[in-house]
Amino acid sequence: xxxxxxPLMLIIALLLAACSTxxxxxxxxxxxxxxxxxxxxxxxxxxMFRFTLDRPTSxxxxxxxxxxxxxxxxxxxxxxDADGQLIAEDRESGERFNFRIAERLDAGTYYLxxxxxxxxxxxxxxxxxxxxxxxFRVDRS
Numbered sequence: 001x002x003x004x005x006x007p008l009m010l011i012i013a014l015l016l017a018a019c020s021t022x023x024x025x026x027x028x029x030x031x032x033x034x035x036x037x038x039x040x041x042x043x044x045x046x047x048m049f050r051f052t053l054d055r056p057t058s059x060x061x062x063x064x065x066x067x068x069x070x071x072x073x074x075x076x077x078x079x080x081d082a083d084g085q086l087i088a089e090d091r092e093s094g095e096r097f098n099f100r101i102a103e104r105l106d107a108g109t110y111y112l113x114x115x116x117x118x119x120x121x122x123x124x125x126x127x128x129x130x131x132x133x134x135x136f137r138v139d140r141s
Contacts, residue, residue: 026050026084028048029111031049031050032049032051032112032134034137035136035138037134037136038133038135038136039131039132039134040131041132042132048112050110050111050112053105056104056106057138057139058102058103058104058138059101059103060100060135060138061079061100062095062099063098063099064094064095065131065132067096074096074097074099074116075114075116076089076091076115076116076117077101077112079110079111079112080111080112081108081109081110087110088103089101091117116132
């Protein structure tokens, strides 16, 4: 009995830690506003963004990277609802193999998680390998 309970306790602890990490990321998410373009850098891991809609709205979220980027691929995007449930995910349908997510959403709070699968975590990485531009557009019609 003791041998079975230790692995089970470890699995439960890992699941709780993952939920806690997502909640912490959502609390620290950068606020996005319609029409806003966000410029940033992401060497490794992920970055979370948040936006709130006051009525049903069509949104387009997309990332671009510098032309001089030497890493293959671009940024991945995951659109989540307020409870952290996946709504949409894209890896490369946008410009230069970056994500582009277009969805019709109800009123509410949403999160966008950006990831760079070809992470460059060295301090010697050129800036163009970590830089991105994030666009948030809406169509309220």
